Amino acid sequence: MPKAKGKTRRQKFGYSVNRKRLNRNARRKAVPRIECSHIRHAWDHTKSVRQNLAEMGLAMDPNKAVKAMEVDISERRQELIRKPYVLSDLEAEASLPEKKGNTLSRDLID
Template structure:
């Protein structure tokens, strides 16, 4: 089979490219991206991973950091504990502070699901069998599935659900 013509040609050196800049960019691209901002800011590219983490007071291998000791050697090991110098304690302090913050509730329901649940409650109240036969039940949810969706809505938005129920009661009072 014949070879491609480009492969046979002699390669020419390109003098217009800065090789040092290319190598630097390739090294930077090849290095893993550190997601933790505290560690990323304290990281020294000229040192190894274990050296960097030791300076921050973090462990490379958790098995070596907190080894499982046997009962006989425990007395000897307690005397030989090495004190490691932590040069960047602010990293640990920032990580501990961030871990102590309460976690934000990020789970929400879609607008479509909220509209669906409100439509079902508005038209059928607590009759889940009739809800299952409704034309807006596109996914053909069973009565139990609809009940579960309504309970999820109640759990995520208790104030909004209560206001919705109160407005329904008010509408019924106005009709009579």
């Protein structure tokens, strides 16, 4: 439908808006960068966080992933993991020996 005549208004600059706060809030709401490269490469931006993590075999909520008491494990249906390579990469990375970085320098030893 056409607009009513005389209802359009020229846009004016909002001098009363705090630009610093506006930019800070925009930065805070922006999608954060995923630090883990395995998860970042397997991430699908069209899906939710819960769906992405479920496809990788990871849990969004640990309380729902591990039940307190299971009477019969065979009755519980197994969730389908569509991207098992992410889980295997994370396990391989976690099993690597940790690099010790808290040694003394040569000057302090001598």
